[in-house]
Amino acid sequence: MIKKFKIISFIGALALVLSACSGEQEANTEEKGKTNEVEKKQEEKQEKQTEQNAVDKSDTVSKDEDIQKEIEKEKGVSQVSLIVTEDSGGFVIVDFEVDSNINKEQAKQIADKYAKKLKEKYKDLQVDVQARKSGETIAQVTLK
Known part of the structure; x- marks a missing residue:
């Protein structure tokens, strides 16, 4: 009975650690996606200014x-x-x-x-x- 309890506790702890790690990866992936979106928007904005022949003051x-x-x-x-x-x-x-x-x-x-x-x-x-x-x-x- 004690052996079963230790095994179940170990499996539970392992599951908890693995889920925390995967959540961190998802957060990093999501953050990278947001950064790419911001960079794309900035590039688009610069292209529009160039297209409009913006005057350099x-x-x-x-x-x-x-x-x-x-x-x-x-x-x-x-x-x-x-x-x-x-x-x-x-x-x-x-x-x-x-x-x-x-x-x-x-x-x-x-x-x-x-x-x-x-x-x-x-x-x-x-x-x-x-x-x-x-x-x-x-x-x-x-x-x-």
Whole structure:
């Protein structure tokens, strides 16, 4: 009787271990299937973008380093970002940081000067020039 109990217990334990292992394999197989589905969807998405001749925005953005360097030389200007983009009708966007000793009127004068200069050069584009002090906009000039 004890022998039968040991044999039945052993068979039961073995069955339990085998079922756990097969469940793990099924989970791994299922996970691999999901990964393949995600990869297929990503490939399809990339193919659709290629088919639609999606525009790489880096091709439509440029810089005007000459004017950017001019603005950087202005007294009280510490940092300048100037971007020329053809997206959405075209823009020239300038952000510059001024030192703490520059007031709003001085920042506005610099912004006006370069907004006009950029508008002459880029007649068909909208020009937006912003002066910032400690990250806050203190002057902005927009010419359409």
